[in-house]
Amino acid sequence: MSEVMRSDPANADQARAWDGGEGAYWAEHADVFDKAMRAYHGAFFAAAGIGRGEAVLDIGCGTGETTRDAARIAVAGSAVGMDLSAAMLREARRRAAGEELDNVSFEQADVQVHPMPGEAFDVAISRTGTMFFADVAAAFRNVAAALRPGGRFVQLVWQEPARNEWFCAFRDSMAAGRTMPTPPPGAPGPFALADPGRIRAALAEAGFTGVVIRGQSAPMWFGADAGAAHRFLTGLLGWMLEGLDEEGRAGALHGLRRSLARHEQPDGVFYASAAWLVKAVRQT
Numbered sequence: 001m002s003e004v005m006r007s008d009p010a011n012a013d014q015a016r017a018w019d020g021g022e023g024a025y026w027a028e029h030a031d032v033f034d035k036a037m038r039a040y041h042g043a044f045f046a047a048a049g050i051g052r053g054e055a056v057l058d059i060g061c062g063t064g065e066t067t068r069d070a071a072r073i074a075v076a077g078s079a080v081g082m083d084l085s086a087a088m089l090r091e092a093r094r095r096a097a098g099e100e101l102d103n104v105s106f107e108q109a110d111v112q113v114h115p116m117p118g119e120a121f122d123v124a125i126s127r128t129g130t131m132f133f134a135d136v137a138a139a140f141r142n143v144a145a146a147l148r149p150g151g152r153f154v155q156l157v158w159q160e161p162a163r164n165e166w167f168c169a170f171r172d173s174m175a176a177g178r179t180m181p182t183p184p185p186g187a188p189g190p191f192a193l194a195d196p197g198r199i200r201a202a203l204a205e206a207g208f209t210g211v212v213i214r215g216q217s218a219p220m221w222f223g224a225d226a227g228a229a230h231r232f233l234t235g236l237l238g239w240m241l242e243g244l245d246e247e248g249r250a251g252a253l254h255g256l257r258r259s260l261a262r263h264e265q266p267d268g269v270f271y272a273s274a275a276w277l278v279k280a281v282r283q284t
């Protein structure tokens with residue numbers, strides 16, 4: 001870790017992954033990850049409704065595409081991105097400097113426990129950055145404390161795996177016939193907030209009202225062609241091949257290649273996905 005970060009011990013696994021190899025891979029492939037999410041961009045920013053003078057907090061901002069876009073809208077305000085990953089934040093800062101944005105900043109922080117400035121933000125946004133907390137309600141309470149009364153909290157989180165073709169296809173290919181362990185419902189990870197009931201309960205416990213949860217589906221892009229997507233995904237998911245013998249590994253990689261080829265279109269490789277767009281307001 002390059003900055004001193006207060007982190008909840010229960011988030012240690014997430015911190016190790018994001019402030020380690022996983023974050024480094026995301027930092028190196030930021031363009032691919034950003035393009036994968038592009039189809040959600042319009043609905044996400046429409047829901048956030050950022051005003052030109054507003055102060056924006058981006059939770060789990062990663063390499064900061066949404067933080068920088070928020071800063072471009074809040075021209076007379078500011079945007080702060082917080083994340084666990086030093087490597088992703090380095091990339092976020094590099095990009096912000098390259099784009100000559102002077103109203104954007106980034107902090108390495110565990111948003112669940114970070115001592116937030118009180119009532120400092122008009123809106124908190126998060127694009128798939130809120131599903132990794134060990135204690136979601138505690139994290140949402142900390143976000144609430146950072147928001148002005150009446151401030152908005154807008155998140156994009158994944159719906160259940162069965163509604164996310166990309167996840168099922170990659171998992172099944174890499175499993176190569178094995179049954180992969182399913183994490184317990186609600187465990188920190190991409191699908192921790194797939195149950196709208198859990199989101200509502202955590203938001204209510206943290207003092208949010210006016211909760212609106214809208215389903216969104218969009219194609220996700222994984223590369224310009226099947227070859228590029230295969231290189232990207234084997235780098236990202238190579239760890240899933242552990243425990244397979246040589247034949248198993250070859251079978252898994254071949255299965256992944258076949259799936260990607262089936263999803264190749266003239267403008268890239270696309271899989272179906274579904275997310276919840278969640279909007280809530282901090283009690284006044």
Ligand SMILES: C[S@@+](CC[C@H](N)C(=O)[O-])C[C@H]1O[C@@H](n2cnc3c(N)ncnc32)[C@H](O)[C@@H]1O
Pocket residue numbers: 011014018019023033034037059060061062063064065066082083084085088109110111112126127128129130132133
């Ligand atoms: C799936 S990535 C999304 C990154 C970014 N929002 C984007 O859309 O590209 C999830 C991000 O949440 C961050 N994260 C996970 N747990 C966190 C925590 N407790 N505090 C702050 N950031 C966290 C990770 O480091 C990672 O960058």
